[in-house]
Amino acid sequence: MSKPNKISCRNLWKVYGKDAQSFMAVHSNAPSLEDFRREQYVGAVRNVSFEVTTGEILVVMGLSGSGKSTLLRCLARLIDATSGAVCFDGQDITKATPEELIELRRHKMGMVFQNFGLLPHKTVLQNICFPLDVQGISRTRREERGMELAQLVGLAGKENFYPRELSGGQQQRVGIARSLAVEPDVWFLDEPFSALDPLIRRDMQDEFLRLQRALNKTIVFVTHDFEEAVRVADRIAIMKDGALVQLGRPEELVWCPADPYVAEFTRNAPRGKIISVGQIMVPTSAAASEISIRIDQKLDDVAPLVLGSDRSVKVIDHDDRVVGQVERDRLIAVMFSDGARQ
Amino acid sequence: MTASADSAASRSKSILPGILVGGAAVVSLILFAVAPDWARQWPAEQIVPLRDWVTRFFQWLANEASFGLFTVKDLTRLVSDILSGPLTITDGLLHKGFSQFGLAALPWITVVLIMGIVGYAIGGGRLGIATTLGFAYLAVFGMWPDAMKTFSLVLVTVPIAALIGLMLGILATRNQLAERVLSALFDVMQATPHLAYLGPIAIFFGFGAVPRLIATAIFAVPPMARCTILGLRTVAPEIIESGLMSGCTPRQLLWRVQLPAAQRTLLVGLNQVIMQTLAMVVIASLIGASGLGHRLLFSLQQLQMGKAIEYGVAIVVIAILLDRISQALIARNPARAPTEAEKAALLRTSVILGILLASSILVAWLVPAFRLLPKDMTFTTAPYWDQSIRWLSRTLFVYLEFFRDDVTTYILVPIRNLFLSLPWLPTCLLVATAGLLIGGWRLAVTAFLLLGFIAAIGFWVPAMMTLYLTSMAVIICVLLGLPIGICAAHRPRFTRFALALCDTLQTFPSFIYLIPVIMLFRVGDLASIIAIIAYAMVPIIRYTHLGLMRVPANTLEAGIACGCTGRQMLLKVELPQAVPEILLGLTQTITMALFMTSITALIGSRDLGQEILKALPAVDTGRGLLAGLSIAAIGITATRLIETWAVRRKRELGLA
Ligand SMILES: Nc1ncnc2c1ncn2[C@@H]1O[C@H](COP(=O)(O)OP(=O)(O)OP(=O)(O)O)[C@@H](O)[C@H]1O
Ligand SMILES: [Mg+2]
Numbered sequence: 001m002s003k004p005n006k007i008s009c010r011n012l013w014k015v016y017g018k019d020a021q022s023f024m025a026v027h028s029n030a031p032s033l034e035d036f037r038r039e040q041y042v043g044a045v046r047n048v049s050f051e052v053t054t055g056e057i058l059v060v061m062g063l064s065g066s067g068k069s070t071l072l073r074c075l076a077r078l079i080d081a082t083s084g085a086v087c088f089d090g091q092d093i094t095k096a097t098p099e100e101l102i103e104l105r106r107h108k109m110g111m112v113f114q115n116f117g118l119l120p121h122k123t124v125l126q127n128i129c130f131p132l133d134v135q136g137i138s139r140t141r142r143e144e145r146g147m148e149l150a151q152l153v154g155l156a157g158k159e160n161f162y163p164r165e166l167s168g169g170q171q172q173r174v175g176i177a178r179s180l181a182v183e184p185d186v187w188f189l190d191e192p193f194s195a196l197d198p199l200i201r202r203d204m205q206d207e208f209l210r211l212q213r214a215l216n217k218t219i220v221f222v223t224h225d226f227e228e229a230v231r232v233a234d235r236i237a238i239m240k241d242g243a244l245v246q247l248g249r250p251e252e253l254v255w256c257p258a259d260p261y262v263a264e265f266t267r268n269a270p271r272g273k274i275i276s277v278g279q280i281m282v283p284t285s286a287a288a289s290e291i292s293i294r295i296d297q298k299l300d301d302v303a304p305l306v307l308g309s310d311r312s313v314k315v316i317d318h319d320d321r322v323v324g325q326v327e328r329d330r331l332i333a334v335m336f337s338d339g340a341r342q
Numbered sequence: 343m344t345a346s347a348d349s350a351a352s353r354s355k356s357i358l359p360g361i362l363v364g365g366a367a368v369v370s371l372i373l374f375a376v377a378p379d380w381a382r383q384w385p386a387e388q389i390v391p392l393r394d395w396v397t398r399f400f401q402w403l404a405n406e407a408s409f410g411l412f413t414v415k416d417l418t419r420l421v422s423d424i425l426s427g428p429l430t431i432t433d434g435l436l437h438k439g440f441s442q443f444g445l446a447a448l449p450w451i452t453v454v455l456i457m458g459i460v461g462y463a464i465g466g467g468r469l470g471i472a473t474t475l476g477f478a479y480l481a482v483f484g485m486w487p488d489a490m491k492t493f494s495l496v497l498v499t500v501p502i503a504a505l506i507g508l509m510l511g512i513l514a515t516r517n518q519l520a521e522r523v524l525s526a527l528f529d530v531m532q533a534t535p536h537l538a539y540l541g542p543i544a545i546f547f548g549f550g551a552v553p554r555l556i557a558t559a560i561f562a563v564p565p566m567a568r569c570t571i572l573g574l575r576t577v578a579p580e581i582i583e584s585g586l587m588s589g590c591t592p593r594q595l596l597w598r599v600q601l602p603a604a605q606r607t608l609l610v611g612l613n614q615v616i617m618q619t620l621a622m623v624v625i626a627s628l629i630g631a632s633g634l635g636h637r638l639l640f641s642l643q644q645l646q647m648g649k650a651i652e653y654g655v656a657i658v659v660i661a662i663l664l665d666r667i668s669q670a671l672i673a674r675n676p677a678r679a680p681t682e683a684e685k686a687a688l689l690r691t692s693v694i695l696g697i698l699l700a701s702s703i704l705v706a707w708l709v710p711a712f713r714l715l716p717k718d719m720t721f722t723t724a725p726y727w728d729q730s731i732r733w734l735s736r737t738l739f740v741y742l743e744f745f746r747d748d749v750t751t752y753i754l755v756p757i758r759n760l761f762l763s764l765p766w767l768p769t770c771l772l773v774a775t776a777g778l779l780i781g782g783w784r785l786a787v788t789a790f791l792l793l794g795f796i797a798a799i800g801f802w803v804p805a806m807m808t809l810y811l812t813s814m815a816v817i818i819c820v821l822l823g824l825p826i827g828i829c830a831a832h833r834p835r836f837t838r839f840a841l842a843l844c845d846t847l848q849t850f851p852s853f854i855y856l857i858p859v860i861m862l863f864r865v866g867d868l869a870s871i872i873a874i875i876a877y878a879m880v881p882i883i884r885y886t887h888l889g890l891m892r893v894p895a896n897t898l899e900a901g902i903a904c905g906c907t908g909r910q911m912l913l914k915v916e917l918p919q920a921v922p923e924i925l926l927g928l929t930q931t932i933t934m935a936l937f938m939t940s941i942t943a944l945i946g947s948r949d950l951g952q953e954i955l956k957a958l959p960a961v962d963t964g965r966g967l968l969a970g971l972s973i974a975a976i977g978i979t980a981t982r983l984i985e986t987w988a989v990r991r992k993r994e995l996g997l998a
Contacts, residue, residue, distance in 0.1 A: 115578070115580045117581050122602075130588050134590050162678060
């Protein structure tokens with residue numbers, strides 16, 4: 001039984017230009033890249049469809065300008081999509097009334113912005129509490145929650161400062177804390193860790209994963225960093241010029257990239273951490289050693305065993321049945337060379 | 343081969359405008375020479391009686407017009423009543439007292455303390471001391487009641503104007519139609535001189551404090567609305583989006599996200615409201631005689647220069663202090679919110695200050711001199727001023743008089759006669775041709791219609807008088823202002839001094855400039871022109887400086903690398919790039935010069951300003967309003983031409 005869809009979008013288009021609607025209509029709702037170029041429209045999001053299930057982390061990647069932020073804004077309906085539908089818990093939010101939207105944002109959605117979007121006239125604490133403030137929650141209660149969150153993101157002691165006094169990373173953390181204030185079901189994150197230094201970034205990622213495990217939020221996460229994507233993602237979506245090129249588990253992307261663009265993205269990925277034994281095993285032959293590894297283990301984890309053994313290593317599945325074997329040369333070829341699927 | 347063809351083509355392209363200009367000049371010269379009478383002077387019997395129509399329309403509106411349930415008169419009475427409420431309170435507090443409750447006005451010592459505290463709270467110790475001394479000056483020099491009358495009006499006008507401006511600005515950002523209407527209206531309003539507002543207000547609200555307040559508020563609204571629009575437009579989209587994602591309703595978004603985020607620009611608007619209010623409060627004393635402005639006007643007209651100087655200084659003191667306070671408000675950005683301990687300390691301080699204020703009232707109750715300084719305890723420097731001016735006149739005026747008379751007879755009068763003899767049609771055509779060359783047909787037609795309008799309603803001659811005074815002043819402004827601006831850009835030590843001087847000069851209400859001019863030159867064209875120059879020179883200096891400072895460093899280095907001398911650098915590298923900025927400064931100088939020209943009507947120049955002045959007591963609304971609009975027409979034509987050119991230059995230089 002599959003989990004219910006939390007967010008789904010179907011045939012989503014966002015076109016920028018003089019008269020986007022009629023441009024779409026003229027090209028029967030499917031303008032080609034050539035059409036965009038010729039008539040000077042920008043296809044920031046082109047015909048994107050996907051689902052995110054409850055509790056899943058979907059990472060969106062793509063080069064700068066490929067439409068990641070625009071897609072996120074369409075999902076949160078900060079901008080109106082040119083055409084297509086976005087469903088949130090089965091409700092089409094492209095048709096939601098302003099009141100319904102406010103209600104949704106007050107209780108169900110949180111968002112971290114690429115450029116922070118902090119309110120310059122409010123202190124760190126007031127910024128974090130702002131979503132609670134607009135709901136009319138009493139000051140003592142919201143500030144209590146705000147202090148908790150400030151603690152969580154490591155800003156304790158800075159509560160009374162104004163954003164302009166903070167470093168980029170600190171501002172980013174205020175944004176993260178603010179987006180958590182209302183305990184949203186769905187969390188939109190636009191490059192949330194990009195302004196952080198590597199150490200804090202690592203910490204925040206861990207913290208993020210811990211939160212996710214504890215609170216089981218549904219998350220759409222934009223990043224430029226494939227390593228980060230692999231760390232946090234259940235599935236990764238790769239965008240190019242507004243269109244979705246490939247959507248799948250990290251392993252799928254690395255193992256069989258849909259096109260050279262995706263391959264380029266995954267080229268420097270730590271394969272050993274991503275690819276699992278199942279991908280490289282071959283049918284069993286008699287020569288296998290007595291050592292066995294599980295089918296879903298990552299290559300990095302089994303490498304010492306496989307490399308240390310002079311024969312192929314047995315692969316077993318969840319029920320301890322032998323399903324194949326892994327050869328040493330194959331493992332080395334996959335982990336340390338460029339060619340993924342010879 | 344192609345290269346030479348190209349260069350030939352580009353040469354012919356660059357020659358083309360030259361031919362056009364030359365042709366236009368020749369044609370218009372011929373026109374000027376052979377123009378028939380009707381093209382020289384708009385025939386008197388053909389003049390559109392717009393004046394009378396407007397006058398009658400306003401009379402009808404003010405006296406008879408009705409919205410069914412209530413008349414316009416009821417409406418204006420209502421507005422008057424509403425506005426006189428807050429005015430009664432501030433008047434009562436500051437100078438009148440509340441006789442019905444048997445309460446006196448606040449003693450001067452208390453008001454001085456309050457202002458000192460306000461200055462200190464907003465701008466720190468130095469501003470606190472400055473405001474204390476400044477207001478004490480008003481008391482000690484015996485101008486307290488008059489100063490408080492003015493101050494009371496300012497206190498009521500500023501919030502009203504700021505609030506209306508804010509609301510209109512918000513409206514404009516929400517509704518496209520409203521924005522277009524308002525921005526066109528503001529363009530005209532901001533090109534219309536202060537004086538012209540008085541007539542229509544007087545017919546609706548009569549004479550007195552309330553109409554004064556209304557005229558002032560109306561004058562101060564556009565800059566605030568403009569700043570609001572600008573501020574709201576420039577709030578970063580992420581900030582708005584983060585507000586939306588926080589679940590703001592549209593109202594919450596406006597009041598708790600957008601407006602606070604635009605705070606800085608809004609405060610700049612507030613500062614402009616304060617400055618415009620002070621500028622207008624003085625002029626508005628023409629329709630509601632009270633306070634410093636009235637005294638200043640009166641002593642100017644009586645040629646009591648000593649007194650005029652004192653009142654002038656008092657107005658300037660108030661203007662500078664309020665300017666500095668609002669500037670401090672803009673510059674304020676604390677690193678963090680106060681901690682609990684600091685809040686407690688603040689509370690303690692406020693209690694102490696409260697006690698101090700209360701005891702100052704008590705002291706004033708015991709010692710009457712602290713309530714209002716009796717005449718024999720105040721100073722006046724007026725006699726000394728008068729003496730020194732008399733001495734100055736005796737020793738200096740002989741020479742000055744020669745200078746004035748010579749300049750007037752041999753330079754100004756011939757030029758004036760030239761201007762006054764300009765035939766309307768060829769002149770309009772010439773300007774339209776300039777418009778055509780600079781910006782195309784639309785600009786040409788606009789220019790022609792705007793100037794033709796002046797001729798058609800029979801204001802051509804006074805308009806030429808205005809044009810003459812203004813152009814003389816503007817030319818000299820440029821001749822003096824450019825070098826000063828260049829100096830300011832090149833000599834860092836001079837920069838601070840020059841900019842500080844510009845800042846200060848800009849806070850002076852226009853009237854003030856009449857004082858020294860009358861002292862030195864009495865009245866006449868020369869006096870008027872010098873007053874206009876003094877008032878209008880600041881923008882050209884500022885923008886020259888700004889334009890030169892903005893020349894990119896790598897261009898400068900390229901120039902030096904090419905071996906330019908200092909002079910070549912300035913003439914060939916820096917100035918050409920600064921031209922667009924300088925032109926913008928020029929448009930502001932022109933607008934300000936036109937404003938000041940209308941004010942010099944008070945010392946007798948016979949221009950459009952004089953028409954406005956004469957219309958005031960006669961309640962000839964049409965005459966005053968149309969004269970004001972004619973000035974606006976001249977201003978708008980000039981600014982449009984120059985702005986279009988500036989924008990084009992900017993594009994050609996790749997700066998826009
Ligand atoms: N308001 C707008 N008007 C016109 N074009 C826009 C607008 N907003 C975005 N675009 C265009 O849409 C495209 C996608 O922009 P978007 O911000 O979504 O990219 P991104 O993938 O988030 O890039 P980055 O990684 O740099 O944040 C870009 O080509 C951009 O120029
Ligand atoms: Mg982005």
